[in-house]
């Protein structure tokens with residue numbers, strides 16, 4: 659378990675982490691989300707004793723990190739996969755870590771096997787691809803067989819097979835009762851991996867809830883309907899007191915509607931339907947909606963990827979170019 663209590667970090671005038679209080683529990687994968695500059699890395703660094711909090715406290719299974727004897731046996735972390743001495747082989751890198759934490763050499767072979775690096779164990783790390791570096795970092799995190807694991811952007815640089823592998827690894831570590839805390843910018847990946855979410859923006863806690871609850875609270879659920887008899891259907895739905903949103907594509911949308919009810923109404927009036935489908939916004943849409951106000955840097959909505967800045971249908975309008983570059 660990781661417990662944060664009023665955790666705060668200031669860099670001069672800048673408040674990078676602002677009074678964070680939450681608990682990361684064992685047995686589930688907890689996703690850690692926030693826009694760029696939200697304070698995720700700073701928070702993780704303070705959890706590992708790499709940065710000193712300005713105020714507040716963080717405890718690893720009840721203890722401060724710097725009080726842990728052989729810390730790799732309590733908490734394993736992948737923060738920066740590049741933080742490896744390039745001249746060392748994967749094996750020697752892990753052996754050094756093991757020796758300084760009282761971990762037997764045999765465990766080095768085990769973790770190399772777990773991450774699929776046995777064949778290149780004697781190769782120097784500087785020749786590793788980004789994906790191999792990530793695997794080596796993950797091997798280091800697993801080395802002490804810790805009850806708590808923390809991964810900052812673990813799928814960076816991994817190919818689809820690697821992404822699938824790390825997803826299953828995190829789930830299986832959580833199913834063994836371990837605490838798994840992971841940050842990622844890939845919302846689709848997070849939606850498949852995390853059971854619980856902690857979301858921060860501008861250093862402050864925005865949400866600490868289950869994945870399902872987060873999406874339900876921060877997005878719109880609706881029923882999408884397509885019919886070749888659109889106008890008749892509109893009259894029938896309006897006559898039944900149902901509020902209908904007409905979309906540019908010709909589809910109709912009913913907020914919080916029940917497909918059964920709409921289907922029965924259409925059948926009673928012998929209206930043909932081509933589509934009657936319940937829609938739930940994605941994690942990405944829910945995240946964009948929740949964090950729209952706390953994004954530090956906004957891209958032009960016409961720019962590549964700018965479409966991400968628009969929220970789900972019915973959401974408040976996303977910030978536009980010219981709203982200004984918000985800072986701090």
Ligand SMILES: Nc1ncnc2c1ncn2[C@@H]1O[C@H](COP(=O)(O)OP(=O)(O)OP(=O)(O)O)[C@@H](O)[C@H]1O
Pocket residue numbers: 669672673674692693694695696697698699700701
């Ligand atoms: N050493 C430092 N000195 C001054 N400001 C810093 C320092 N480290 C971080 N910051 C600032 O603190 C804020 C939080 O940064 P941090 O890297 O923790 O965010 P993040 O959520 O991890 O961002 P990203 O998703 O882009 O990695 C940012 O505004 C950053 O510029």
